[in-house]
Amino acid sequence: MKIKEVTTADIANMRSSEGLVLQGCGGDLREWVDGINKLLLDADIIKSGQKLDNVVSFKYNDLTCLVFPFDGIELDMSKMAIWRLATRETFGSMWLSDFIDNYLGKITEKPDCPLIGADGNIFNLIGIASKTLKKHGQNSQATAMRKRVLSSNSYDEALCIIGEYVNFVSIDDVDDE
Numbered sequence: 001m002k003i004k005e006v007t008t009a010d011i012a013n014m015r016s017s018e019g020l021v022l023q024g025c026g027g028d029l030r031e032w033v034d035g036i037n038k039l040l041l042d043a044d045i046i047k048s049g050q051k052l053d054n055v056v057s058f059k060y061n062d063l064t065c066l067v068f069p070f071d072g073i074e075l076d077m078s079k080m081a082i083w084r085l086a087t088r089e090t091f092g093s094m095w096l097s098d099f100i101d102n103y104l105g106k107i108t109e110k111p112d113c114p115l116i117g118a119d120g121n122i123f124n125l126i127g128i129a130s131k132t133l134k135k136h137g138q139n140s141q142a143t144a145m146r147k148r149v150l151s152s153n154s155y156d157e158a159l160c161i162i163g164e165y166v167n168f169v170s171i172d173d174v175d176d177e
Contacts, residue, residue, distance in 0.1 A: 001055075003057050005056070005057050007145075008138070010058070014096060018097055019067050026064065029066065033053065110164075110165060112132075113166035113168060114173070126150075145161065
């Protein structure tokens with residue numbers, strides 16, 4: 001099982017799904033997924049043979065968080081609701097929809113970033129894009145973008161990654177403040 005790391009912007013775009021968010025997950029994330037599935041199975045919340053295994057991770061306020069989407073899983077939602085409330089203090093448990101509304105509601109659009117016409121050195125572009133993201137309160141996205149760009153395999157791939165976080169606009173179209 002591979003746990004995909006996504007950005008908070010990706011999480012904010014999951015409005016059509018529901019799931020469980022756990023905040024502050026340290027160590028081996030696979031152990032978290034296995035442990036949570038065992039707890040839910042033992043509590044008769046998920047049916048035998050099923051697992052919440054389409055899990056994604058993301059960083060929020062320097063915490064590693066996990067999202068366990070409910071898509072395609074048969075759950076006893078009344079038991080799940082009680083379990084979530086009982087584990088709020090221990091795991092930072094929240095419904096995905098509540099997490100999005102309460103913490104990520106403002107992170108729904110990519111900010112405009114003056115990259116067209118800028119020096120095309122990838123480190124310069126990373127700096128401009130990071131500054132733009134931070135200016136719009138998206139510090140964790142800036143960090144995630146930098147990490148992904150620096151581990152990319154080509155200039156084209158790096159540009160595509162930057163484009164996942166910001167809208168490219170001309171340096172002539174942005175007012176200097």
